[in-house]
Amino acid sequence: MSVSQMATSRLYKLIESLCSKRNVNLPVELGKCLYEPVENGVELYLAHFLLDSQHSDYTSPVAKITFNVNAQAWCFYVPQYHGEELHWTPYQHLPYSHSLEALIRELESDPQACFWADN
Template sequence: MSVSQMAMSRLHKLVESLCSRRNVNLPIEQGKCLYTPIEGGVELFHAHFLLDSQHSEYTSPIAKILFDIERQIWCFYVPTEFGEEIHWIPYKTLPFSSSLETLLNELESDPQACFWQ
């Protein structure tokens, strides 16, 4: 059984809404929230801008949300660097949930101050 098209559409809609809420009225120097659809989920990024630029200087990965087909749950990952490579590890505070909203609320509120620093 794979993740349904409806579940993926819902994920994309909720993440788009999260990014829009986060980006509205946010000073450009604080960066913007971006996301990219990937197979079975999304990757979220923090775009960094120079003060006088409308284009992002670089992006940093901040989170990945994937659907685990076997367990039928959403998994929440954060990046860690090993040399120049980025590896994804489970987010210690909330590594998975059956509720997509729970994961997105954690990401948006950032109680551990690790996503939007």
Template sequence: MAISEFEIRRIEKLIGGLVEKRRPAPHIRSKLDIGFRVTGQSFEIFTVRPRWDKPEKTMEELVAKATYVKSRKTWKLFWMRADLKWHSYPPLAETKHLEDVLREIDDDPNGCFWG
């Protein structure tokens, strides 16, 4: 069973708040911006920037991913390692609250998400 439309709107509002807080100034956004997408029971946060070899095209660099496990009512947090695969984020691998996931991504105490 998928997440309800009501929950999707709540999730989008919470993630949108984090993304909006971290976005660069408007005059820089054509060179670097932050976005997110909700797909199924997961969301991804990513940066958007022009490609170095074709500046007219943009590329996304994934920052963080979280997946809701409905059967356990928990969120699992992942980070992208150098092997370009998602790995569980050990300091907060699982939590019941989306707010905890977003706080961990924002604070980034280990430099795994924002560098």
């Protein structure tokens, strides 16, 4: 198993825990946190539900975390739209870190109110 595979496995475990904690006792109208594995990382989304539905009406991107093998650092991105096209841009306040936990703390606490505030 390569370093990046071990690192991404750790990321999946931490993100799954973050989503589980965030979704507990959260009203469905505020959206449910979910993630999708991508190459060397994850993309986080909020699933939005209609009030009378158990199925997601649509999802909106929240953040993306990937591991850069060459830099041996985690890269942290936020979604930006150019027209209708989604682009991931570096998170201005913490674009990368050698500590995965630092990125997870930033995501959980959302000090800039850009991940969870509008959702």
